[in-house]
Amino acid sequence: MPSTTVSFADGGVSGSSTVQRIDLTPDGAVVVVDATPFHPVDHTWPDQPGDSGEISVDGATVRVAEAVMAAVADDGTFAVAGDIPVKRGADGWTWLVGHRLDGEAPSALIEGARVELAVDPTRRSGLSRGHTACHLASLALDRALSDLWRKDPGTDALGSPNFEARANQSSRIHEDGSVDEYRLGKSLRKAGFDTEGFAATLAEREAAINAQLSAWVESAAPSRIVTEGPTIVDRRSWHCELPEGTAEILCGGTHARSLAEFVSISVTLELTDPQLLVMTTTAVPAA
Numbered sequence: 001m002p003s004t005t006v007s008f009a010d011g012g013v014s015g016s017s018t019v020q021r022i023d024l025t026p027d028g029a030v031v032v033v034d035a036t037p038f039h040p041v042d043h044t045w046p047d048q049p050g051d052s053g054e055i056s057v058d059g060a061t062v063r064v065a066e067a068v069m070a071a072v073a074d075d076g077t078f079a080v081a082g083d084i085p086v087k088r089g090a091d092g093w094t095w096l097v098g099h100r101l102d103g104e105a106p107s108a109l110i111e112g113a114r115v116e117l118a119v120d121p122t123r124r125s126g127l128s129r130g131h132t133a134c135h136l137a138s139l140a141l142d143r144a145l146s147d148l149w150r151k152d153p154g155t156d157a158l159g160s161p162n163f164e165a166r167a168n169q170s171s172r173i174h175e176d177g178s179v180d181e182y183r184l185g186k187s188l189r190k191a192g193f194d195t196e197g198f199a200a201t202l203a204e205r206e207a208a209i210n211a212q213l214s215a216w217v218e219s220a221a222p223s224r225i226v227t228e229g230p231t232i233v234d235r236r237s238w239h240c241e242l243p244e245g246t247a248e249i250l251c252g253g254t255h256a257r258s259l260a261e262f263v264s265i266s267v268t269l270e271l272t273d274p275q276l277l278v279m280t281t282t283a284v285p286a287a
């Protein structure tokens, strides 16, 4: 059985395919097809939620609550989402997109059936803008904090000291926004980051990030996904042609096609707990 072919990287939201398998899980039936436009939530770094939508077969339609990663081991073991015991791409496993159904599968939905797949396009667009805004906010954050490093922590996709890679502990994308959490503990201080200097200038840092984000939105830079192959397990990366240079970030998600899709992107920084920075990113879409 081959890995699932995916079309979401090119912006696909619909398609037809053939059912490969249907598995009953405690959270509902999971349908695997040969090729899908559905973007699944990643099981090891669940930043962008999976697409929702519908599967139709023979005039009957069933809701897809969320697309998830699924995998089959060489010994036949089938696992879904958080139950997959290995990282995406691990040897000895075939990688699939699972469509978790909301409700019972129609009787015509069986292995070998021809089906139509349709992603909820409004939610997809919102999640794509949210993901692009999330990457831009983290690049702007790295830039705005660059003078706070006493040692070289390595660089990000635009050559700034990589605060994101050193401190980001979780990223949650939603429609037109995201919430990122950064750990400001002892190890970051040891790596050469001036945590006290940062806390004392939080408002200025936030203003600098927001000025950078509005300049980037103003540039209307093209944004796209580059794939190394057609299946869910092939590496994908986000490319954004910013005035400072093209940012390239390994990324499994979906994205806006251009920064012209935004009226604005802005962040708020919170240090309620001195060890934890919370960056909340809000995008306003163009009409």
Ligand SMILES: [Zn+2]
Pocket: 131, 135, 238, 250, 251, 252, 253
């Ligand atoms: Zn990403």
